Amino acid sequence: MPFRAPLDDYRLILNDVVDFAQVTATDRFAEATPDMVDAILGEAGKMCEEVLAPLQRNGDTDPARLENGVVRTSRGFAEGYRAIAEGGWVAIAADPEHGGMGLPMAVTTCVNDMMSAACLALQLNPLMTQGQIEALEHHASDELKAIYLPKLVSGEWCGTMNLTEPQAGSDVGALTSKAEPNGDGTYAITGQKIYISWGDNDFSGNVCHLVLARLPGAAPGTKGISLFLVPKFIPDAQGNPGVANSLKVVSLEHKMGLHGSATCVMAYEGATGWLVGEQHDGMRAMFTMMNNARLGVGVQGIGVAEGAYQHALAYAQDRKQGRSPEGTIIGHADVRRMLATMKAETFAARAIALSLAVSIDMGNATDDPEWKARAALLTPIAKAFGTDTGIDVASLGVQVHGGMGYVEETGAAQYLRDVRVTAIYEGTNGIQAMDLVGRKLMDGGEAAFRLLDEIESFAETARATHPALAEPVWQAAETLRETVEALVASDMADRFAVAVPFLRGFARVLGAHFHLRAAVARPDSAASRLAAFYITRLLPEHVGLLAHARAGSDGLMEITPDDLAA
């Protein structure tokens, strides 16, 4: 069951659903012609199919381990990483000044998607580096940029993000790691960080850690946090890895999945670090990096959904049982329903992610605040819905396999175990939903209403040719509009209580809109039949979700801790 890069799906969504043409119509991305994008995705797809996909099981059966303080990676991961780096796939969106290709985020998103589908554990490594590159591009001094960026972009060095501490998870402001000035412009970083993905490896020349810590006298909370670049090996005068820094991997976590990615407990013991951005302004730099990382993690979920889907489809086409015309279980209506659900949900999540990527590209190319607001609005939705879809689709993949799905040898269960963390890291999906109803509605709902105007306007036009699909999409958008109005008029306590069902209801409506666009663009096609399936059978879920979202906090906090323990 070899993995096949879903190039046709990217083409369909980019060309007919999220209007990628407007990105290439800008000066900044004029070089990203359709032919060039096609060629790039084709090349990336080849690498994913031939090099990465065969490594997927190794991450699980031959996990990363800690030996004498050094992380030893899974069999074949070093070669896989080399293929990513040599192909230039670590950071194709990076600034050409430092060796990047300056390509749109939409193209990066497709490449990250297929790398995640092929081998999530290994793909997490360049995803971390991408975030670091972006943070350095925006906030580092020219001197740091000159030393680090070319090596990160080429993949010679890897990057990590160090936020979490044992007592400071979702509440980043509670962190206590310290940074003391050394008097020479560098800082001595001391503290323990946990959950550091790819905190070490045995295939890159250096591992560069971005570490949040507090300077002496810093304010409590998030306002007293600064960001430091702390390399494993301190670059020498020529910029080559020099003496070892005072940091170490203390242990690896024993996780439910993603065993190919070493999740490290890191100890910094007066390690030498360089300030990135201004003092006490570390959160702003982290947010630059986190926004795109949130898209990146959402896309991990979508990639795993793709991998799990292809895996289950191959099984269903091959598994002989029962007396259907096909002779295999794909002839059973319930198996067909599961597979169609998997494909339709993956399409919806992918279209949302690529729509976000286009918004980021348009914001970068035009500096238009409306595009930036659109990107900000879509970020938590793409992250949470992408990862929830990854989990739901992988679980359906297990179910399609029946008993074989619970047996590890088939690999179906690995998708589910691997992807489960994506709903937790990079801000739990609950945090994403709170971001959506809090920060992202602080404009009084303006960005949301603008998006709803587009959805309704498209549905109104589509009524002429696709009345049975356009009408429910229009109605759903109207229900979502009323819900946004209700949330905007309510206080934060009410909004936070219903943030998660609201986000999912929003994603349902968005997914329906993008399916409708596909159906209109390609009548009488597989895409239009899938759109009809989604709009008829999955879209109605929004009714319950948005009813929940309008319930506010009434009756929720009245369920006391004592009630819960009763």
Next chain:
Amino acid sequence: MPFRAPLDDYRLILNDVVDFAQVTATDRFAEATPDMVDAILGEAGKMCEEVLAPLQRNGDTDPARLENGVVRTSRGFAEGYRAIAEGGWVAIAADPEHGGMGLPMAVTTCVNDMMSAACLALQLNPLMTQGQIEALEHHASDELKAIYLPKLVSGEWCGTMNLTEPQAGSDVGALTSKAEPNGDGTYAITGQKIYISWGDNDFSGNVCHLVLARLPGAAPGTKGISLFLVPKFIPDAQGNPGVANSLKVVSLEHKMGLHGSATCVMAYEGATGWLVGEQHDGMRAMFTMMNNARLGVGVQGIGVAEGAYQHALAYAQDRKQGRSPEGTIIGHADVRRMLATMKAETFAARAIALSLAVSIDMGNATDDPEWKARAALLTPIAKAFGTDTGIDVASLGVQVHGGMGYVEETGAAQYLRDVRVTAIYEGTNGIQAMDLVGRKLMDGGEAAFRLLDEIESFAETARATHPALAEPVWQAAETLRETVEALVASDMADRFAVAVPFLRGFARVLGAHFHLRAAVARPDSAASRLAAFYITRLLPEHVGLLAHARAGSDGLMEITPDDLAA
């Protein structure tokens, strides 16, 4: 975070929600007075808390393994099993004639529930034996009964079920294992069986396998299947384990979870077996056993939901983070929402399961076909919704833990990995849904409509005191009634296409009915606040599910295998 048996919940549901009093009002179960039931559940709870719960992690960290053809069980499991057997907990519903207590299925259900919550992997062992006892009670010869039943009921011997073969999973009729008459009344059984839960152990005196096989000249399909009892050791003249039979454990499956339960590939090589029931009538005997096993597996899901909930609640009450009044994450609205969802869903699934148990008891006590039809209707719902709830609640438990949920040491992930199989074994949840819309609506919906009459009638009465809760329950029941009417009027192809959303929508409405009953019985209580939460926030999901359920097969099978592979 020690496990606490949820005795108050059992009391609430038995007394105020599913009218267990009508069971004890029958002659057959007159001895099961409220005091006696309370005492029994208290004793079982003590054993679960003190003996079984401490073994839960051992099943995962010290899995069952195959050594020289013999299964070695997890550390402490032998002692745990002894406590179950010596306490008389293997089969409290079994006929007193063979050493059972003849207690109602409702009491068994509570005991199975808390054993599953405490240690699912070990509980699966007596659950298999319970099914075997029931099959033998109904179908075995008096001679077989006399030899086997006392030892199975006492727990001295264990029982297993052998249905699946590599080419015959959900399609049991495709099995090819053979049974040849030996001429002395016994049969020589030959074939390979897979997915045999607890196919062997190192703590019981014998392992008795119920094996489906074909006699010479048997018809193809399910009509040519017979059932045989095939013990690991052939009982000698005194009924003690004698010579080893010609069967062996070939290998154990490497599964996603439930590592404490050995899932065996079994080879029968002319093994001596005894016919149970009539020739070629094995499926009928299997169905006797499977119906109650389906309730048993549904209850496994509910038990795990309970375990995962208590585990997550303890974490949330302890985890300091943020600035809520409580100082811990339980003060966050989204954490409160997750915990309330977990508790409300567990209540709904448990009430459905206990309502089914009461129906089984009433059917057994009165032989009333209406009670039997009610039990038949509720069986697939209890199995599928109970296990789906186990999975959903365990996944929420991981989410409440944040990053710690993905780290195996906390045990949150184990609940999710362990419970995932319950949606697959004992008939996948898709098969359950097909049973519901097929066989269980063959009465033209009569049993379903009778249940809906009760639900609406209760809601009508409750309107006087609880209008805000009673009205949505009545409306939801009406929508469900319309959906049942639509299904009854449609053909099987249409029904099978929507079976899964229909089952879940049905369960949603049932859950709301039972919550309403609790709210009416206990005004201004934790239960009534939880009911309001469920009815306001979770019940609305039925709208989307039942809309899907009314969509028939239109547009589903038109999504061709080629479309899916596009």
